[in-house]
Amino acid sequence: MTIACSFKRFVTFYSLFVFAIAKSVLFVHDLADEDLNKYTVFTDYLSSENNYDVTIVNVKNNGVKVLSDDKQTNLFDELIFAPFTMTKIKGLTEKNIMHFYENGGNIMVMGSPKQSNNNPVRKFLNNIGIYPSPKNYVTKDFEADEETTLVLNKGELFLNNYIFNNNLRDKTVSFEESSSCLIDTNEMIFPIIRQSDYMKNFNDENIWALSNQGYLAVAFQNLNNNRVSWIGSDSVFNDDSIFEQDNYDFIKSVTKWTFQEKAMLKVLSFDHYQVANVTSDVNEDSNSEVTLSFDEEPYKVKDTVVVDLYVELLDDVDKDGNEVYNPFEADDIQFELRMIDPYYRINLSKDLNDNKRYSTGKFALPDQFGIFTFAIKYYRKGLSYIDVKDIKAIRHFAHSEYPRSYEIRNSWVYLCTVGSVIAIWIAFVIMFITTSKRVRTQTISKEKKVN
């Protein structure tokens, strides 16, 4: 029994180990063989350059299984959907995709005007607030000569530098036969490329997305930092055009981002401590500062406190699975001290000596005791979310910690009056006794009654 159990444990451990080394990617498509051959550069990129364990499944004839039987675990780490022309896929429903996503899988979706109107992937995208254009709706650029090829070379069209870095505004991406999507007002949707003002997604008379209301590539990240990306055209993945302009760079960036190998903020630690002044016994003038954690010395009102956040940015994961971390630069990380309402909001500033450390600097706790939450919430489009908090009690002064009345100059007046009242009273009593007449006491002698 125990041997079997330990063997089972060993197997689970080993399988985890294997998964940790090679990410398993499932490429689901319903393409004909000759169409699938167009994706060799992309699949080679996945399997050779990134060392992913790529499985390619054609759902035209067979079904596909992405979840374990109890739907609690994913059988693959990541999913890539080629544009489906079928409407029903065996084993792959909208619910299954959602389960896969919520279990921690990341999904990359290729769009195309050829995509069927009613397929599970489209329904899944609609669920999270991304609405790709229906079948046969093509985006055209009325500024260009060749209308169906969208050459995206303007810097302002690229909306997210964390997903696709176009800081210098010199990158060009070209989409052929692209679809567009409309998006919800959800803050967890991050547009990557928008339509230019002269683009229109339409089919004859019917317009799906006009000028800058439509998006050609969109990403989504849920609160567990699992990611979805949707790219309007499958042409950028095709061997014919993948090396055109910066398409390959774009595909690599989006793939890395979607598979959580980029723009992930890693919180190394979040801590807070008290800074106390200690007067040394030898020399009373020299004050030295000591830091005390909450466990050593629980906070009380008006204590001086520092909150630190150590954070790193995951920039890349190389072929062998080694993570490359870089210092993260931001000036808008905000610390919040709250008890129902926020009492303080303090911007964290970067430590000049330690590029991982963000600190509030010293600040005094409010003059209010109670259970406070020390929290940092940092949600930015394209980055993984930081949401750390610590709930701690701030106590009030003990009665012996208030200043004595003789230390307060105002109260000297009152002390003097009390002293003078008592002094006058003593003088009064002495004078009263000396001046008063002797009170004669009558002694009543008891007479013995004799019968």
Next chain:
Amino acid sequence: MATLQDQLYKSVDLYKEAINANISLKLIDIFSLALVIIASIQCIFMIVIRDSYPFNAFLAGFIICVSQFALNVSLRLGLVKFGDDNKYRGERKLFVEYIICSLVLHFITLHYIN
């Protein structure tokens, strides 16, 4: 018919007569007056600096004046004989009670001020 002024003068004269006859009453009245002055000094101080910060200290200082005044008055009432009231009032007992009460008051005040 006696005017109000006459009545007032008469009562002042009576008062002067009474305190001249009994030096203890004179002492008590002077002490009480001093207490009123001290209490008003504290109030004026607090109003002038517009801060009640060591409020417990103020309360201690003010309340000792008021309470001592009350004790003085009760002592005074015990000492004065009204009209035909000739009964023996136990003046020594009265004074001892006064002293004990005052000591308790001072003790409480000194504790309260800190």
